[in-house]
Amino acid sequence: MVLCILALPIFAVLGIFSLKYRKLTLEALDCLFKTATLRKCRSSLDDRTKAAMAGKALKFSPKAAGLVYRNYKIISWLLLIIFLWSAYEGSLGAYNYYKYGNCNGPSDTGLCLLDPTGSNSKISAIDIDTQTNIVYPFAEKDDPIIGSESAKLTIIEFGCYACPYTKKAEPIIKEVLEHYQGKVNLQFKTFYIPSHHMSYKSALAADCANEQGKYKEFHNLVFQWQDNISDDTINRIADNTGLDTKKFNDCIAKERYKSEVDADTLMGVHAGVSGTPTFFINKQKIVGPKPFRTFKSIIDEELKK
C-alpha cells in the first residue's frame, strides 16, 4: 500500500507518455482506493518491487538482499516520508517562485531550479558579516521621493548607479509605481559597492543633482548611460538635465554630500543589506531584481494592514 501512494503521482506523470505506466497508475489508484475504503489491496506492486530490489541487492550479497527483503516495509515507509517531504518542499518552492520569483522566498538569492540562470536574484554583493540586530530602514524627509509624495507606502531601495542588477530592476519599479499610482512611492538610497567603478561618485553626483532640483532626471539618465559611466558621462548627463555644471562639479569635487551617501550605505548595512538591489517594503525584504508579481504580492499585503 505504501508503495502505491508513492508510485501513484510518479506513474501518473509517466503514464502521460507510456501505456505501461498508465496500467501501473490504475493499479496504484485501485490499491489506494481499496485501502481508503478499508478493503484489502490485492496489488502485487509492493511484492514485485520488493523482489526486484532484493534481486538487485543479491548481486552484491545475500545478506544485503535479505536485509532489503525483510525490511522492505520500513524502506518503503522511509521512501514515502522522503517523497512526501520532497513533494512539500517542491510545492513550497514552486509556490515561492510563482509568488516571489525565487523558490526560497523574496529575500533569497540562492539557487532556484525554476530560475536556473538566477536572473531574478542576482545582486552586486559586498563582503560583509550578516547582521544579527536588524534595524529596518525608513524614508527620510530630506531625501528625494520618486512617485507621489502623499503615498501611503514607501519602498526603500538600496541600489547602486553602477550596478547592472539595480538597472535591471528599474523598469520593474517603474511598473510598480505606475500600477500603484498615488498609493506607493520610492526612496532610492545609494549603497556603495566598492568593486563598481563610479559607484561612489555617481552616488555623490545624484545628491548634487538633487541640490539643483534635478534628482529624478539625473537618476533616470544615469541608468541609461550606465554601461559607459565615467566622469565625462556624468558631466554630459549634467548638461542634458540642465544643471549648472560649475556648481555641480564643485559639489562633487568637495564631496558635499559624502555624509548623506555614507549614511545611506550605513542604513543599508544596519538593515542587513549585503548587495544591490535590495528593497524594503515596511519590514518585508526583496533581494535582487525580482519580477513585478513579487512586489505586487507584498505591496497588496502591506496595503491591507
Next chain:
Amino acid sequence: MIFGYNVEKIRQDFPMLSKPIIYFDNACMSLKPMQVISKINEYYKEYTACAGRSAHRLASRVEEEIDKSRNEVKSLINARHSSEIVFTRNTTEGINLAANSIGLNNGDEIVISDKEHNSNLIPWLKLRKNGIKVVVAESNKDNTFNLENFRKSFTSKTKLVSIVFTSNLDGATNPVKEIARISHQNGALIMVDAAQSAPSMEIDARKLDVDFMAFSGHKMLGPTGTGVLYGKKELLENMEQFIVGGETVADSTYNNYKMEEAPMKFEAGLQDYSGIIGLGEACRYLKKIGLRNISEHEKKLNKAITESLIREEKISIIGPAEHEKRAGIFSFNIDGVDPHNAAKILDASKNIMTRSGAHCVHSWFNKHNLKGSVRASLYLYNTEEEAKIFVDEIKKIIKMEV
C-alpha cells in the same frame, strides 16, 4: 556427453540467446531458431496468398508448403496419414475441438488425472451442463501416475480418458501406452495432452495407440498461435464439426451444406499459413537435432540442478524427487519466499527467466493448499553453465534468510 550434440552450435541458431539472459521458461514458450523465423518471413516475402481457394501459382505454393508442414508433423509423431493432422491455434483449441466434436452424450463419463492443465480440465467441466460426468483419478503421493486409481475410475459409462502426457506442473511423464491400453480395454477413447511432450520426446502415436493427441507449436520452437490435434482417421471422419464456415464445406445451398473431409472440415476460415509453415520448419529442426538427444540433454541438466539442490532444507521439489522422472522440469518452492518473488529475484539478479505461480494447474495447488511454485523448464539450448548459475542464485536466495 550425448554423441554429436553441440549445444553451443545450437545456441547460435537462436537470436534471442544473443541477449544476456538465462531462459528457463521453456515449458511456457520456447525460443525460435532463425530457420523458423526465416521460414515464416519467406511466406510474407515470397508467396503470400490463400491456400485451397485460388488457382494461381502463389496459392499453389502455399498449398504445397502447408502440405509439407502437415507431413512434417505426421512424421514427427509417426501418424498413419497426414489427414490425421488438424492444425489448430494451440493445445487448448485442439482439446476443445475434441471435447465438442467427439459426440459425448448425457450420462457419459470422462476420466482425467488430478494434475491437468486448465486446458484439459475446463473444456470437460464445461460439458457437465450436458449431463456429462468428470471423474478425477488421483496421483500417487509423489505425484506420479497411479494406475490402480485410474483403473478404479472406469464405469460402464466411461466414454473418454483425457490425460496429460508430461505434466507442466512437475515434468512427470505418465505411462500413456498403458493408459491407452486400459482405456481401450474399458471401451473408452483416449485423448492425450502432449503440450510438454511433443517438444522433447520421441512420440509414436501408432505405438502408443492414442485416439487423439493435442500439442502446441509455440512450445516446440514453432510460432505462437499454432497447434495440432492428432486424431485417428476413422474417428476424425465420423466426428462433428466444431467451428464451421469457409473451407470446412465442399458445397452449400441456402438450406444445407456438404461437409469437407478431415482435416479440412475442422480448419475453419483462413488459417495462419505463415505459422503453420513455420511449425513445419520447427518439426524439421527438432528432427535434425534428434528428440532423443534433446530429451537426454534436458535430463542431464535437470540432474545437475536436482543433485545440487535436493539436499537444501529450504527447497521443496514439486513432483517426484528423482530427476529422471521429471523430464526437463524443476518445479520448486523456497521456504519463506513467495514463488513470484523468488522468480522476480532470479530475473533481477542474474536475468534468469522462470515461471512462477500455479502454471494453469490451479486445481492441484488448491487441493494441496499451495500458492504456487517456481518452475525452471529446460530445453535443447540451455547449458550446464546456466544450470550452475541458477543453482548458485537459488543458494544465495536461501542465504538471504527471509
